[in-house]
Amino acid sequence: MNRWSSRFMISLSAVLPIGASAADVAVAGIFGNKAVLVVDGGPPRTLSVGQRTPEGVQLVAIDGETARVIVDGRRESVRLGERVVRRAAVEGNSEIYLDGDSQGHFFVNGQVNNGPIRFLVDTGASVVSIGRSDARRLGIDLTKAEVGSTQTAAGLRKVWRVRLDSVRVGTLVLNDVEASVLENDLPLALLGMSFLSRMEMAREGSRLVLRKRY
Template sequence: MTIRWSSRFIVSLSAVLPICASAADVAVAGIFANKAVLVVDGGPPRTLSVGQRTPEGVQLVAIDGDTARIFVDGRRESVRMGERVVRRAAAEGNSDVYLEGDSQGHFFVNGHVNNGAIRFLVDTGASVVSIGRSDARRLGIDLSKAEVGATQTAAGLRKVWRVRLDSVRVGTLVLNDVEASVLENDLPLALLGMSFLSRMEMTREGSRLVLRKRY
């Protein structure tokens, strides 16, 4: 199995922004102790303790370092301080997802693999979705029957397992049966590679990258 790597990580992002008229726009303005300051739909900042809800129905589930775990529009989301997420219920997961680039035009995004949360780097130079071994273990990915190969990394030749992921979700976009690789070494962030991105229409709108499901 051959895995293509870009010459450098395409690092990046600020927020997932599926556009719609009835979205709940949630920003995390501050985090301290077991509380978070949330701004919903541009309204006044609201300080919530874990377990509390805003009048709009956004619940603070947990605090993990600089990340607030929230429940919004029937889904769990992980939002870092200074980021925001816009969500809506989407028919069959086909709404557009907007990724806001950083000052260098790089992108990253919070997503889910097999219903487990994970943070991705968007990397068009990676031929498949790529995950470090510790993340694979946390996500319950079985390597016992996986095809084993090797890949060249900056640190040298490393073992890699070829797997199929039951599902990969980014915002409202969900793909099933996605080819992926699990590396024996850990990655700072998982790579959202072309086994996911090739099934999307990708359009640049200024500093934004727009993803739309092809099939």
């Protein structure tokens, strides 16, 4: 195996339909500063950072196993091994499709108060939960928050109860979402039931479908 093929990582399942009028973009591989993109199911195209496909999809950066692209003027991140499908649903509602990992966990990039964050979907969490350093980065004000405590594996920890102006996951956006900020940092924010209870959730094989209810 040569040095290029040994670094080549294949994942045809990382597909990101960007919208009804935009392209479906899949990352088929990443090696060095190049990525193999498949647009609208067409032939694989190898791009260096800065190059565009004939359909106008531009590769702007590679960060580990994530390709950052611009589609229809919007910057999107597409990870190897992760599939996020965004479609316009009936009657103007929205839905997204998430592919689970080998252990059945669902991860998704999102936004809190317009700042980027990565979520683990957690139906066992009563509210959206964020670590303190993420809360600071996102500009969440804790000075007037209600203070409580929660039991963790590391013992009793302080927790602040807050309301988030907005939480976005794909095309799904909710305002005024109840959340908790933990005293300790979290490796991932938890997308808990204060968000999920306002969705219809369904399983389609290994995929999780979230549809906005209200």
